[in-house]
Amino acid sequence: MINLAILLLLVVGIVLATARWKISPFLALMGAAVLGAFLYRMPLAEIVPTITESFGGTLGNIGLVILFGTMIGVILERSGAAIAMAEGLIKILGTRFPNLTMSLIGYIVSIPVFCDSGYVILNSLRKAITVRTGVSALATSIALMTGLYATHTLVPPTPGPLAAAENIGVTNNLGMIIAIGLPVAAVAAVAGLIFASLHSRKEFTPLPAETETDISGQSYEELRASYGRLPNGFLAFFPILLPLVLICVGSVVKLPSQPIGDGTLFDVVAFVGTPVIALALGLLSSVMLLRGHGKLARFNEQIYDSVRLAGPILLITGAGAAFGGVLAASPLTDFLSDNLSGLGLGLAVPFLIAAALKTAQGSSTVAIVSTSAMLAPMLGTLGLDSTEGMVLAVLAIGAGAMVVSHANDSYFWVVSQLSRIPVATAYRTLTLATAIEGLAAFVTIWVISLFLL
Template identity: 60%
Template sequence: MSLILILLAVIVFIVLATSKFKVHPFLALLAAAFIAAFAYRLPLDTIADTITSGFGGILGYIGLVIVLGTIIGVILEKSGAAITMADVVIAKLGDRFPNLTMSIIGYIVSIPVFCDSGFVILNSLKESLAKKLDTSPIAMSVALATGLYATHTFVPPTPGPIAAAGNLGLESNLGLVIGVGVVVAATAALAGLLWAGLFSHTQPDVENPALEDDAHHQDWEALKASYGRLPSPFMAFAPIFVPILLICIGSIVRLPAAPLGEGDLAALLSFLGQPLTALVIGLLLSSLLLKGDNKIEQFSQRIGDGIVAAAPILLITGAGGAFGAVLKATPLGDYLGATLSALGVGIFMPFIVSAALKSAQGSSTVALVTTSALVAPMLGDLGLDSEMGRVLTVMAIGAGAMTVSHANDSFFWVVSQFSRMSVGLAYRAQTMATLVQGVTAMVLVYVLSLVLL
């Protein structure tokens, strides 16, 4: 029992440090690693080595992938590729299903672009369509936000799911994570879309003239014109979907049955399908989106922007790896795994922990990283220590990491402020939507666990 009490105390420390005292998650996780090491009485001469090896080990596997994915997202955001993606979806669906259109656009755009940025970029499209079709901008806001949120928490190369996959030993099999993540994210997006439909007659309840004059609330056509010549659909989608396709092909090639044999072609496809190689190719494709005469300077600037954006995620991921390494060095995994197995918690345990962390401190990425580091040592005792078990654990953690987005989450404020929602309306529309999404996704994960495990 003392082992569990220590773990609960450490989790409470992480939650309070990050939510109440606003300590950066990197420092909170690093401190938690030391606290856990002392509390579980690890030999003093092994603590530093355990923490540093855990920190470096996870970044050695997945760090470059996170950086490359973030840089590609920055380039797509700045080049207007997200605008092109939105136009493609509108051209296919037309104006008949505005909420569905916004949900699909959000679902696609948030694979390479952070959901906060995606909402800001696409807000003027949402407003323009709402006026044109005389429909509720609140319903369209929720549809867009939940579409963005779905792939943000489930589908690599978004940094959170990548980091969770790395913590759980799936860095070489991201294709399977992507495949399952696409399905779970689609289900979560559909749940959010259905919830959005409940607000089809609701109008904004906050008047904010300052927002009306904001650059992001200008007419959609004017916003498109501000990017100059937009990339073609192929060039807009290629930097993200070519790497995803290569990663999936690589995962198929490396299946035990060796469906493509073991010759030179299989070796080449396996190499191209390594996440690092695939994202380098994606980065090269994204460089073709740069415009003007100073492309090298622009490319360097975008890389710098991407590194700045990726740095906090890398530090949090590394600290999460250090925390997980400390827990792995203790007898906690065996004890907790056996206890939870006896209770029949199983796949719900990662969801519960992730949801608690998300709701308490606000960051989906922190919830994904911390929970994956926490549960990694106990996968065997939970009956999840198989390839598919690890993938479904990532999905369960992702479902928890979207449950729920409320006032301590920056995305909540982006959605509510740009949609001119009062806090009360935002809780009913956006926060409840994320609760519905998370629970729906977890139900699907549980059903998949019954079928596949």
């Protein structure tokens, strides 16, 4: 029992450090790794190599993938491509179904763009559709929030699922994660959409804007005009679709059945389907979104901003891997193997751990990284050590990392403040919506597991 007590102590320490004392998650995870090494009585000569090899190995495998994905997201955001994608979908769907429109826009935009940024970008569009259709602002806010949240936690190249795939050891099957994650995220988004639709005629007293220049007071026309000429709709979608398609095709050609053989064509398709190459090609294609004079200067500025944005994510990912490396090398692995194998908990374990961490400390990314690091030693015990099991474990962690968004989550405040939803109302609607969404995603994953495991 002492091994489990140490793990619980470390987890509580991470939660207190990040949620209550506001210590950087990077420092909290690294501190937990070092403290765990001593508490589990690892030989002194093995502590530093275990931590540094786990840290460096993870960043070496997915560091560029996270960086390139972040760069694509920043360019889509700054170039107006996110607005162009939204307008393209509105042309197809119209404004007859405003909640569906906002949910679908969020679902697509959040694949490369962080959900917080996505909501800021799309809030003025949401307001314009709300006014045009007469639906409740509460409903469109929930629909956009849950649409963004679904792919943010479930679909690479978002950093959270990428880090989980690396920690669990399934980065070679990102195509499978994407192929399963997209429909799972769609079910989660539909659950959020249904909940949003229940509030289509429910009004609330909005909070006053904090300042006269509050971003929530910006009209959609002003936001659109600030980007100048928007990119072509097809070009706006292309930097997202290209890497997703390449990664999925690359995974398909590597199947044991070898659908295209093992010659030169296989080598080429497998190469461009490698996540880092696929995202690099997506980044190159995003350059087409930049218009006007000074494109090179703006590109360099956006790349610099991307590096600054990706830096903390990379550090947290590496620190989570170091923590996981210590746990994997500790007696905890044998203890869990002896005590969990007969319980039949399976996918419920990663879901519940991620949900507990998410609810306790607020960050979905930290919950995903920490849970995947802790889960790695348990995979065999839980019956999740097959390729399919590891893929579903990654998705179960993502589902848990939605449950629930409340006052300790920056996303909760982004949505509630920009939509000017009072906190009490936000708890009854936004928080409940994320709980419904996460549970819907997990139930879907569990049903899929009945056929794959």
